[in-house]
Amino acid sequence: MQGYGVNIIVEGGELEKILARLSAAQEEIQQCYFELERLGVLVIKKPSDESDGKKDH
Numbered sequence: 001m002q003g004y005g006v007n008i009i010v011e012g013g014e015l016e017k018i019l020a021r022l023s024a025a026q027e028e029i030q031q032c033y034f035e036l037e038r039l040g041v042l043v044i045k046k047p048s049d050e051s052d053g054k055k056d057h
Contacts, residue, residue: 036042 033042033044037044
């Protein structure tokens with residue numbers, strides 16, 4: 001079995017900055033979904049049970 005390894009080095013705290021931006025973006029997207037749901041534009045529901053053979057799309 002072959003193994004591969006990769007080391008990624010990000011200097012100067014750039015990784016932390018990028019991850020913070022990604023977290024902020026995720027929070028913003030979630031707030032947009034909530035607002036769309038509140039306005040009645042978006043309906044969020046759990047996936048249907050596929051055991052009944054029906055698809056929900």
